[in-house]
Amino acid sequence: MPEGHVVHRQARELNKLFTDRIVEVSSPQGRFAKSASVLNETKFAKSRAYGKHLFINFEHGEVIHIHLGLYGKWTFLNHTPEPVGLIRLQISTPESCAQLRGPNACTLISPAEVKTMRAKIGPDPIRRDDPSAAREKVLASSTPIGVLLMDQTLFAGVGNIYRAEALFRAGINPQIQGKELTSKQFDLMWNDLVELMKIGVRRGRIDTVRPEHMPQAMKRAPREDRHGGEVYVYRRTGLPCFICSSEIAESDMRGRNLFWCPTCQK
DNA sequence: GGGGTATGAAGAC
DNA sequence: TCTTCCTACCCCA
Numbered sequence: 001m002p003e004g005h006v007v008h009r010q011a012r013e014l015n016k017l018f019t020d021r022i023v024e025v026s027s028p029q030g031r032f033a034k035s036a037s038v039l040n041e042t043k044f045a046k047s048r049a050y051g052k053h054l055f056i057n058f059e060h061g062e063v064i065h066i067h068l069g070l071y072g073k074w075t076f077l078n079h080t081p082e083p084v085g086l087i088r089l090q091i092s093t094p095e096s097c098a099q100l101r102g103p104n105a106c107t108l109i110s111p112a113e114v115k116t117m118r119a120k121i122g123p124d125p126i127r128r129d130d131p132s133a134a135r136e137k138v139l140a141s142s143t144p145i146g147v148l149l150m151d152q153t154l155f156a157g158v159g160n161i162y163r164a165e166a167l168f169r170a171g172i173n174p175q176i177q178g179k180e181l182t183s184k185q186f187d188l189m190w191n192d193l194v195e196l197m198k199i200g201v202r203r204g205r206i207d208t209v210r211p212e213h214m215p216q217a218m219k220r221a222p223r224e225d226r227h228g229g230e231v232y233v234y235r236r237t238g239l240p241c242f243i244c245s246s247e248i249a250e251s252d253m254r255g256r257n258l259f260w261c262p263t264c265q266k
Numbered sequence: 267g268g269g270g271t272a273t274g275a276a277g278a279c
Numbered sequence: 280t281c282t283t284c285c286t287a288c289c290c291c292a
Contacts, residue, residue, distance in 0.1 A: 002274095052274075068274080068285095071274090072274090072285075073286080085286080159273045159274075160274090
């Protein structure tokens with residue numbers, strides 16, 4: 001259940017384990033079996049992450065496109081066990097094994113299709129892409145900024161947690177239209193995402209609480225969050241804001257859970 | 267054992 | 280805006 005930082009980490013891990021290695025490729029669950037058999041015993045070239053999309057290149061130009069969706073998950077092991085659960089894709093060498101479960105997408109695509117997909121992926125804060133085009137679109141949009149932040153053509157790799165946390169840190173109400181933001185606010189938020197997501201890639205978790213608010217954050221109930229990081233608002237509904245003590249609010253925004261502080265994000 | 271939930275996004279209306 | 284897809288895990292009985 002990843003946002004962009006996780007996918008970038010997975011791309012690195014796959015490269016570490018398999019780049020330039022002849023790999024076994026299989027699909028124990030069967031749904032990717034035909035493509036897997038084409039790639040089996042060929043050389044793994046390189047994996048790359050763009051936003052939440054992962055592309056794996058093989059020696060003869062074949063590419064696997066993977067999108068984890070809500071449930072997708074990679075497991076990395078130093079041995080190849082008997083399959084447990086539904087494994088869509090397994091890549092292995094005698095020393096390493098990567099198992100993919102529950103992806104939204106796992107397909108063999110052509111270089112031309114890679115190009116088409118890449119064109120639809122917007123600037124990625126982790127790749128330090130140029131956000132100029134996204135800035136222009138956001139500042140002209142009558143769509144709420146909370147919706148725009150989830151638009152992968154504008155903010156590739158940003159998901160529900162980074163959305164909520166970036167808006168909180170900027171003191172911006174999620175309902176505000178894109179065009180109500182100033183250029184400066186956009187840049188501050190973009191640069192903040194660059195920083196937050198860089199930390200996310202390094203640590204493998206989402207931490208957004210500034211040092212001065214950590215004492216309040218550490219006082220919370222130990223079971224309060226299960227996503228692993230220290231955050232201001234994500235899944236803290238009804239709990240006191242670390243800055244103003246107001247209750248964190250939750251609502252539905254276009255089918256996704258939205259969290260914010262009604263006081264700090266007027 | 268069943269129901270609800272989840273860090274996502276495409277496609278049908 | 281709604282439905283669908285994909286899987287594991289948690290909570291409750």
